[in-house]
Amino acid sequence: MSFKRDKKEEEDSGGNPYQNLDKTIILQEARYFNQSPVNPRKCSLILTKILYLLNQGEQKFTTQEATEAFFATTKLFQSKDVMLRRMVYLCIKELSTLAQDVIIVTSSLTKDMTGKEDLYRAAAIRALCSITDSTMLQAIERYMKQAIVDKNSAVSSAALVSALHLSSTAPDLVRRWANEAQEAISSENAMVSYHALGVVAGSRRNDKLSTVKLVTRLARAPLKSPYALCLLIRLAAQLVEDDDSDAAQPYIEFIECCLRHKSEMVIYEAAHAIVNLRKTARDLAPAVSVLQLFCGSSKASLRLAGARTLARLTAKHPTAVAACAVDLENLISDPNRSVATLAVTTLLATGAESSVDR
């Protein structure tokens, strides 16, 4: 124990620049930002300290202190250093909820978002949208639409995710960007297509008919992105739940088709949906056998996913789960406590006498 403490002391003195930071001293250091020319490394370190303090959340910044720090930070826009600029964006985002008059950086950020430097653009969009309120949105709407269909995938993703965040405060405005988002669904980039689907589905949330159209179209020519596929499975599953007639058959077929996908994430998503939708044990068989395989995986998160979904099934179809009793018994002594607990409770619920004896 004493050895450990010595080692700790040695470590603490061994250059942790973030030990015992004090808010007032940092705010004084931030005055250094006014100097010109800017020293990127030194300023970046001060910004890191500010962010570290905010992240620790123990020394609260008053509105005045946050505003002071924010305005000091804006002086750094004169530097062209990419890393420093990115740290400035991060600080703007973190301080925007605490400081006043943050909209003064709007024009600087708009310039970066439409500028030539690709490394600025995506991050500038996200920072800009975090300080913009719905009244200011109109002014940047045109740029946002362009950014959504930008060739650079980071820019496109940043604009789509920002649009999604904004849709909670300015839904009508963001709905006008749906055409651009629609176009981005077919992007080659997996993340862009995922974000675009999220935005489009979100804008149609209360419009069942157009959701049906969207899902039907995409289920015919499935997306490449595993993340987008997971989302599509969820959308399809919801439609099945709302309307259990024969009209839902194509969705079921699409989901079952996803059981044969190469990504485990998608396979599990499909199995989980089927287990929660299908009514008879026979229809469940393919999904249950996938979950059974998961239970024998070497990865703990797969075992947990399999066991957890099977545990849910016990309430509806104890017989279907009983078929997996042996696999679940193997999990009783699983090194992962969460997995073992799930296995035990599931077995007790299915309660086959043969397994109780063992």
Add this chain to the structure above:
Amino acid sequence: MVHTTMEGSLFEPTLYIVKGMCILDNDGNRILAKYYDKDIMPTAKEQKAFEKNLFNKTHRANAEIIMLEGLTCVYKSNVDLFFYVMGSSHENELILQSVLNTLYESVSILLRRNVERRVLLDNLDAVMLAFDEICDGGVILDTDPTSIVGRAALRTEDVPLGEQTVAQILQNIMNM
């Protein structure tokens, strides 16, 4: 974000999947943490209490995943650092796992495979940027470590020798 905890219900079709991400040191102290859902642990005090609890339950058992206080947490540790990604207990665990892999791999590349506390603190700014590139307000932004690092580690390595520490010079020599 309304989450039904109903038994046997479907996953919610949303992009807001990540509830939080954090990196703790080997005493369970926070190095970096972000929580994305205002309804879950809104104050720093609650968050730190949760982190302590999480750490106590995970630092000895390297079991990859745990269900705690209504959240699913996937985790991974190395030397004296612990990486966690949290999501709703009603979420596809494998998606959370992929976010954790992204976080760990990105940090690992940034730290030139020396994933330990001191090296991380020396590169804290880059790690903060990587954090920000992986998840935006609970939405998974990118899962490709190479592109994340490409956007987070932009330090121009042109520090004059006189301003470098001995450790940095040694590190540069090692990496040649």
